[in-house]
Amino acid sequence: GAGVSQTPSNKVTEKGKYVELRCDPISGHTALYWYRQSLGQGPEFLIYFQGTGAADDSGLPNDRFFAVRPEGSVSTLKIQRTERGDSAVYLCASSPSSVSTDTQYFGPGTRLTVL
Amino acid sequence: RKEVEQDPGPFNVPEGATVAFNCTYSNSASQSFFWYRQDCRKEPKLLMSVYSSGNEDGRFTAQLNRASQYISLLIRDSKLSDSATYLCVVNTGNQFYFGTGTSLTVIP
Numbered sequence: 602g603a604g605v606s607q608t609p610s611n612k613v614t615e616k617g618k619y620v621e622l623r624c625d626p627i628s629g630h631t632a633l634y635w636y637r638q639s640l641g642q643g644p645e646f647l648i649y650f651q652g653t654g655a656a657d658d659s660g661l662p663n664d665r666f667f668a669v670r671p672e673g674s675v676s677t678l679k680i681q682r683t684e685r686g687d688s689a690v691y692l693c694a695s696s697p698s699s700v701s702t703d704t705q706y707f708g709p710g711t712r713l714t715v716l
Numbered sequence: 717r718k719e720v721e722q723d724p725g726p727f728n729v730p731e732g733a734t735v736a737f738n739c740t741y742s743n744s745a746s747q748s749f750f751w752y753r754q755d756c757r758k759e760p761k762l763l764m765s766v767y768s769s770g771n772e773d774g775r776f777t778a779q780l781n782r783a784s785q786y787i788s789l790l791i792r793d794s795k796l797s798d799s800a801t802y803l804c805v806v807n808t809g810n811q812f813y814f815g816t817g818t819s820l821t822v823i824p
Binding site: 649699 | 720724747748758759760761762765803807809810811812813814815816817
């Protein structure tokens with residue numbers, strides 16, 4: 602079946618612009634996670650959704666970052682007033698439930714470059 | 717202090733060698749543990765979960781020591797296709813914490 606998909610695969614933007622990154626999880630998966638990965642680092646947790654609600658957004662670095670999942674499926678990560686330090690690969694993962702032992706399935710990521 | 721610490725390597729080993737990676741975690745309340753594999757410019761993929769009793773999947777063996785807050789991964793009879801970055805992952809509450817990854821290159 603289809604895995605997690607993310608669009609766009611690459612996004613180049615200018616400092617100060619607004620960007621939206623989209624994640625389509627595996628059908629039926631209720632848990633959805635966003636991570637940010639910088640070069641040479643492991644993925645860093647940003648936010649976790651269980652269904653439509655953000656169950657934990659403590660990883661969002663500041664109020665320029667916001668994410669939604671209005672119908673409990675597709676999620677959008679929104680970044681306002683982008684800064685050069687926001688450049689990274691943004692990964693989305695989904696899992697069947699919120700059980701901690703569930704496998705997370707990752708999408709291919711969106712590579713964001715802020716010039 | 718980081719939630720998860722790993723030696724970044726790189727580890728360069730010949731084909732057929734046995735190699736071991738270690739990882740420590742800081743929160744004793746952590747609930748579940750994993751090793752993920754990440755190929756260059758690709759997404760992480762689950763290699764195996766790690767259980768207190770230790771578990772094995774073919775050439776791969778994972779161990780967990782809760783008292784020492786330590787996780788290990790052993791790869792026997794290394795193959796060229798094992799070359800990748802291996803990420804130690806710990807679940808605490810709602811969050812999954814990833815180590816920086818250990819880079820492995822298997823040399824012909």
